[in-house]
Amino acid sequence: MILLGNNMKSSDEYVRQAIAVARYYGFLPVEAVLPTCKLTRRLPAPIPSSEKADKEFAAIMYSYIENGYAKLSQPSLLYHYTENPDSISFGLQVLGSGKSIAEAILLKTALAILAETNTPKTCVYINGIGDRDSMQRFSRDLTAYLRKNIEDIPSHARQLMKKDPIAAYRDMLRKRHDIALRAPNTIQFLTEASRSHLREVLEYLEVAGVPYELDTNLVGYQDCHTRTFFEVREQNENEDDEQTIFARGGRFDELGKRSFKTEVPAVNVTLTIEKKGRMSKKSLEPKQQRKPKVCFIQLGFDAKLRALNVIEELRLSKVPVYQALGHERLTDQLALAEEMHIPYAVIMGQKEALENAVIVRNLDTRSQQTVPITMLPQHLKAL
Numbered sequence: 540m541i542l543l544g545n546n547m548k549s550s551d552e553y554v555r556q557a558i559a560v561a562r563y564y565g566f567l568p569v570e571a572v573l574p575t576c577k578l579t580r581r582l583p584a585p586i587p588s589s590e591k592a593d594k595e596f597a598a599i600m601y602s603y604i605e606n607g608y609a610k611l612s613q614p615s616l617l618y619h620y621t622e623n624p625d626s627i628s629f630g631l632q633v634l635g636s637g638k639s640i641a642e643a644i645l646l647k648t649a650l651a652i653l654a655e656t657n658t659p660k661t662c663v664y665i666n667g668i669g670d671r672d673s674m675q676r677f678s679r680d681l682t683a684y685l686r687k688n689i690e691d692i693p694s695h696a697r698q699l700m701k702k703d704p705i706a707a708y709r710d711m712l713r714k715r716h717d718i719a720l721r722a723p724n725t726i727q728f729l730t731e732a733s734r735s736h737l738r739e740v741l742e743y744l745e746v747a748g749v750p751y752e753l754d755t756n757l758v759g760y761q762d763c764h765t766r767t768f769f770e771v772r773e774q775n776e777n778e779d780d781e782q783t784i785f786a787r788g789g790r791f792d793e794l795g796k797r798s799f800k801t802e803v804p805a806v807n808v809t810l811t812i813e814k815k816g817r818m819s820k821k822s823l824e825p826k827q828q829r830k831p832k833v834c835f836i837q838l839g840f841d842a843k844l845r846a847l848n849v850i851e852e853l854r855l856s857k858v859p860v861y862q863a864l865g866h867e868r869l870t871d872q873l874a875l876a877e878e879m880h881i882p883y884a885v886i887m888g889q890k891e892a893l894e895n896a897v898i899v900r901n902l903d904t905r906s907q908q909t910v911p912i913t914m915l916p917q918h919l920k921a922l
Contacts (some may be wrong), residue, residue, distance in 0.1 A: 561618040564648040569619040573624035576602035584798040587763040601806040614865040627812040637804035639739035665769040666757040667737035668725045677728040724755035726842040746844045766790040786810040831859040834876035838888040856916035
């Protein structure tokens with residue numbers, strides 16, 4: 540849980556800051572995109588996870604499907620917050636993208652929110668849990684391993700094994716049982732596609748300078764989570780110290796297919812915030828926002844790798860920018876900029892990524908110039 544220091548008078552203040560960061564990265568409130576969405580609604584099928592945050596995300600996904608958004612060719616970036624008895628949940632979702640950039644945007648935004656307060660040093664703990672084929676192979680080997688060691692397995696875990704061996708494995712992992720710690724892990728069974736996806740996510744974290752560790756003890760829920768599962772925790776100098784978990788999330792590509800008969804690639808992360816005072820009944824959304832006069836456009840994987848760092852520099856320099864990192868083609872990104880009447884484009888391709896520079900183009904006159912990234916905030920402020 541994120542503890543609020545003396546500099547934060549209430550949870551409202553933190554949520555307002557979280558909203559400002561989320562909006563900067565292109566996330567919109569769930570109620571603005573899906574006005575009929577109810578987080579506590581009854582779903583047509585139960586979901587495999589017992590976590591409250593996962594159930595809320597399932598409600599968002601179902602509403603997303605009901606409203607026809609699953610047919611869109613471009614992803615939707617959403618956020619929501621929920622008041623609990625002793626905490627506030629702040630969720631970020633990217634729906635409609637199976638690309639590794641979705642995890643990168645989500646984690647970068649979550650870490651930027653954490654950095655807005657005096658949150659201790661953080662580290663992303665991540666595991667590759669693979670696709671459906673990967674999980675089936677892992678489940679078969681895990682079941683065989685657990686049966687072989689059945690005499691040493693606690694009685695509660697044995698009961699869980701009857702319905703779901705992975706649930707038994709998860710239960711023993713929480714208790715740091717030696718049988719679970721010696722068991723096969725999901726990374727050993729990744730398909731090439733799942734391995735490549737995990738590799739790309741880790742590349743984003745490395746280029747962004749985000750501390751991370753592979754943690755094969757993170758397995759999520761079968762038929763719900765796929766490919767990646769992660770937590771953002773406090774980075775302790777002493778490995779034996781208990782770690783505070785600030786956020787948890789992962790991919791939910793199986794959820795739509797399993798529970799709602801519709802394929803929706805999606806990724807979600809939920810930050811848990813200390814509840815301080817009563818939450819305001821008034822909207823915490825900003826009344827006015829500066830309209831960006833710049834759209835950030837990227838071409839190629841190397842450009843995407845570096846784009847998030849550039850966007851964060853612009854945010855810290857208070858330069859409003861619209862980004863379309865979920866879009867692949869140049870024509871789509873330029874069309875979005877023109878549709879929103881944004882006068883300038885900041886373009887980063889493979890060449891610019893290698894040279895630590897961008898092209899700043901006037902979309903009305905088509906004139907353009909190359910600007911070093913170190914000079915970009917000052918250059919854009921002068922436009």
